[in-house]
Amino acid sequence: MSVRTRFAPSPTGYLHVGGARTALFNSLYARKFGGKLILRIEDTDEKRNTPEAMQAIYDGLNWLGLEWQEGPDKGGDYGPYLQSQRNAIYEKYFAQLQGGGHLYEDGGAVRFRSPRKTVTVEDLVCGKIAFDMSNPVTHPDMTIRRPDGSWIFHFVNVVDDIEMKMTHVIRGEDHLSNTPKHIELYQALGAEPPKFAHIPLILNHEGKKLSKRDGGSSLAYFVENGYVPEAVLNYLCLLGWSPGENREMLTMPEIQALFGLEDINRRNAIFDLDKCFWLNGQHIQHMSLERFAELSVPCVTKAAIPYGTEDALMKALTIVKPKVKHLTDVPAWIGFLFTEEYPFDPEAVDKALRKPGALDRLRTLGTAFGELAEWTHPSIEARLKELAISLGAKVGEFVHPARVAVSGKAVGPGLYEMLEILGKERVLARFQRAEAAAA
RNA sequence: GACCCUAUCGUCCAGCGGUUAGGACACCGCCCUUUCACGGCGGUGACACGGGUUCGAAUCCCGUUAGGGUCGCCA
Numbered sequence: 138m139s140v141r142t143r144f145a146p147s148p149t150g151y152l153h154v155g156g157a158r159t160a161l162f163n164s165l166y167a168r169k170f171g172g173k174l175i176l177r178i179e180d181t182d183e184k185r186n187t188p189e190a191m192q193a194i195y196d197g198l199n200w201l202g203l204e205w206q207e208g209p210d211k212g213g214d215y216g217p218y219l220q221s222q223r224n225a226i227y228e229k230y231f232a233q234l235q236g237g238g239h240l241y242e243d244g245g246a247v248r249f250r251s252p253r254k255t256v257t258v259e260d261l262v263c264g265k266i267a268f269d270m271s272n273p274v275t276h277p278d279m280t281i282r283r284p285d286g287s288w289i290f291h292f293v294n295v296v297d298d299i300e301m302k303m304t305h306v307i308r309g310e311d312h313l314s315n316t317p318k319h320i321e322l323y324q325a326l327g328a329e330p331p332k333f334a335h336i337p338l339i340l341n342h343e344g345k346k347l348s349k350r351d352g353g354s355s356l357a358y359f360v361e362n363g364y365v366p367e368a369v370l371n372y373l374c375l376l377g378w379s380p381g382e383n384r385e386m387l388t389m390p391e392i393q394a395l396f397g398l399e400d401i402n403r404r405n406a407i408f409d410l411d412k413c414f415w416l417n418g419q420h421i422q423h424m425s426l427e428r429f430a431e432l433s434v435p436c437v438t439k440a441a442i443p444y445g446t447e448d449a450l451m452k453a454l455t456i457v458k459p460k461v462k463h464l465t466d467v468p469a470w471i472g473f474l475f476t477e478e479y480p481f482d483p484e485a486v487d488k489a490l491r492k493p494g495a496l497d498r499l500r501t502l503g504t505a506f507g508e509l510a511e512w513t514h515p516s517i518e519a520r521l522k523e524l525a526i527s528l529g530a531k532v533g534e535f536v537h538p539a540r541v542a543v544s545g546k547a548v549g550p551g552l553y554e555m556l557e558i559l560g561k562e563r564v565l566a567r568f569q570r571a572e573a574a575a576a
Numbered sequence: 577g578a579c580c581c582u583a584u585c586g587u588c589c590a591g592c593g594g595u596u597a598g599g600a601c602a603c604c605g606c607c608c609u610u611u612c613a614c615g616g617c618g619g620u621g622a623c624a625c626g627g628g629u630u631c632g633a634a635u636c637c638c639g640u641u642a643g644g645g646u647c648g649c650c651a
């Protein structure tokens with residue numbers, strides 16, 4: 138039987154990073170065995186069921202590049218994939234339980250009568266766990282239907298997993314304690330339970346379950362703050378799973394090749410934005426220029442950078458790519474290349490241009506550059522260093538003023554690359570402008 | 577409270593009876609005669625505690641403590 142896994146979020150208005158990781162693991166596992174990932178929306182709670190909430194799930198999954206083979210938007214042989222549209226199916230299974238004498242009414246709601254036995258969960262991550270369900274006080278019969286006829290999660294979740302022929306249920310550990318109840322349902326329905334794998338939870342810095350209020354708990358946070366999907370995917374897979382050999386930076390194909398449920402640990406992990414940030418820089422550095430451009434263009438466009446030709450933009454992106462950490466920083470990092478009205482950072486001006494002798498050095502450098510016949514990164518670098526040595530000065534004493542003069546900032550791409558792209562005339566003019574700015 | 581899970585540097589992850597307990601992020605220092613949210617080198621820093629088992633325990637067992645989860649007519 139081919140592997141079928143599922144991601145079954147409820148539309149809460151945003152995609153939680155924990156959910157994203159669950160989707161990731163389900164996807165990895167299904168692909169590893171040539172199986173399918175099914176997207177099912179658990180929207181039995183009417184209140185949450187809005188089109189926007191649904192869209193947040195699609196947007197998040199699409200942004201990450203996770204693909205599912207069956208779902209509300211894709212169809213499939215076991216649809217519909219929206220629980221709100223599966224009422225007839227639930228009625229059928231409900232009748233089956235009723236026929237078997239498993240149900241009873243309680244205050245208008247319907248409960249499932251527990252067999253009151255010990256249920257053993259054989260979890261692919263957690264191992265074999267026995268739950269003693271005999272005490273009705275500690276394990277009350279679960280409600281499966283409300284008085285208004287609507288369904289409760291436990292019931293529809295199990296019915297759907299049976300109907301959709303799920304072979305593996307990979308979900309958060311918060312469901313581990315619910316699993317024996319689900320198994321009771323499978324047994325009452327005469328169905329074989331799927332294999333379960335409960336993955337550890339993602340906690341915030343206080344050690345509590347990551348909630349909506351925590352920074353970075355929503356996948357949208359990463360999209361908005363200039364993270365690249367490959368870095369987020371990489372970071373997420375490292376929470377609770379290890380590729381072995383102390384590997385940290387991985388591409389999706391590498392993750393796919395190395396992933397296995399047996400390498401998932403059972404400890405909850407605290408979400409650490411710092412490492413994700415570092416990974417983001419690493420992935421940007423290592424990705425192709427084309428990919429970087431593809432990811433940067435929305436930010437550049439949004440900031441209305443007048444980059445002129447595509448060729449000019451690509452040149453700018455090339456010199457910025459090795460150092461930039463967030464896509465959202467790209468506009469600020471390349472903006473000065475395309476306008477003579479670039480702003481001067483007062484602090485940078487103070488530090489680099491108002492130092493004793495700084496403007497003199499800038500003038501000297503300008504003169505030397507003016508006589509330079511060839512304007513390329515190597516020739517510019519050679520001339521600047523030559524000048525520094527001949528004057529007994531440190532290279533940095535020329536580099537700093539030049540950088541601030543030409544870009545208005547103390548940080549940015551490599552100086553010589555910047556100068557080359559700008560061209561000699563603009564550089565010399567900017568040196569002049571800097572003198573005015575420093576005055 | 578009951579039940580379940582967990583317990584290695586601040587954080588993430590290695591370790592699966594014998595290691596100077598390893599890597600990464602962060603932090604600190606030095607270097608790169610180009611600043612840096614670049615790069616290189618080095619450093620600080622952990623086996624929660626108490627009992628066992630064993631020639632030998634971070635590794636196995638028990639207990640304690642701590643943290644997390646579940647006990648909904650939420651999902």
